[in-house]
Amino acid sequence: MTTIYLIRHAEAEGNLYRRVHGWYNSLITENGYRQIAALEERFRDIHIDGVWSSDLFRTRTTARAVYCPKNLPLHTHPGLREMNLGEWEDWSFGDVRRGNPESMDLFNRTDPAWEVEKGETFFQLGDRIYDTVRRLVERYPNQTVAMFSHGMAIRQFLGRVKNLPPEEWHAMPHGDNTAVSCLTFDGERFAIQYEMDNSHLPENISTLARQAWWRKDKKAAADVNLWSDIPFIHHCWDRELYLKLRREACPGVEDSILLAEAEDLWDRSMWNLHIFHAGERPMGVILYDDRYKTKKAGYIKFLSILPEDRGRGLGVQLIGQAVSLWRNSGRDRLRLHCPPDNERARRFFERYGFKWLRREKGQDLLEKYIGFDPSQF
Secondary structure, three states: OEEEEEEEOOOEHHHHHOEOOOOOOOOEOHHHHHHHHHHHHHOOOOOOOEEEEOOOHHHHHHHHHHHOOOOOOEEEOHHHOOOOOHHHOOOEHHHHHHHOHHHHHHHHOOOOOOOOOOOOOHHHHHHHHHHHHHHHHOOOOOOEEEEEEOHHHHHHHHHHHOOOOHHHHHHOOOOOOOOEEEEEEOOOOEEEEEEEEOOOOOHHHOOHHHOOOOOOOOOOOOOOOOEEEOOOOHHHOOHHHHHHHHHHHOOOOOHHHHHHHHHHHHHHOHHHEEEEEEOOEEEEEEEEOOOOOOOOEEEEEEEEEOHHHOOOOOHHHHHHHHHHHHHHOOOOEEEEEEOOOOHHHHHHHHHOOOEEEEEEOOEEEEEEEOOOOHHHO
């Protein structure tokens, strides 16, 4: 009898930034590394003979909780990857909802009719993950193997093991980041011992404890997924929102100067200005500066949301948009300036990975690394 521990990756950028990451290769968050430490403790006294992971960074990094302490090699297989989400890859959830509401509803219900251009269907994902796990497990008769995969892939695998008909897929539970499912394999059939267990995670580092989308009982308020608007036409962008937020950051500076700065950057590139909305309500702004002279760093000139929306965990979605834009432009760092006396802003940026770099012209230059470090493997 072979024992299999099937483990979801730790919290990654898509989970935090509320972005669609299937085959997109995202990083682990600061909280995700705390989850990995808790997972390592869970497996401290469990014997493991082999460790497999999908070939994406977030699973390979999570697998370190098992293969490093036990001095085992890490094997990777692309068949353990998450669902290929095609043209949706790296869109924000809010942008997908805005542009494809009916399709998003089908996806959220795990509806077998859902499909997206250049992506996989739920049927194709189930076939791939089941066949991959079975082939790998057959290499370990009467041994124990740990496998690291992804949330939707694990759900479809477990659904296949249970022989659930497609019309019941929507009822399958969702697993927390680093949740563990345990199965046995007798050479013919899989049997589930337990599934989606996150008992090693204190509530303060559980991803699902901070989110409501997965709840059936509706005891928590719905999650707010922001969408962003790039103002293509000069007269259509929300100058009132921009000025309200910019005046707060730059007291005493004339509105004409603040507007001229934004419009100059916008004239250089339409991607330099984004207005963020919660539903139909404008509530945040990012202004980028593509003139920043360090080629490896993307620069955020200004980032803010309305005061009444602060403290709700929404501002990080703006950082996620910045990570996406600058990483896709070949940058491996984000930089911004923060007033040294703005403690709330500093705490916010430090919470999401920005580090103090140096003082420049009376401002603190902060930097966040957004690249991939191959030396980890």
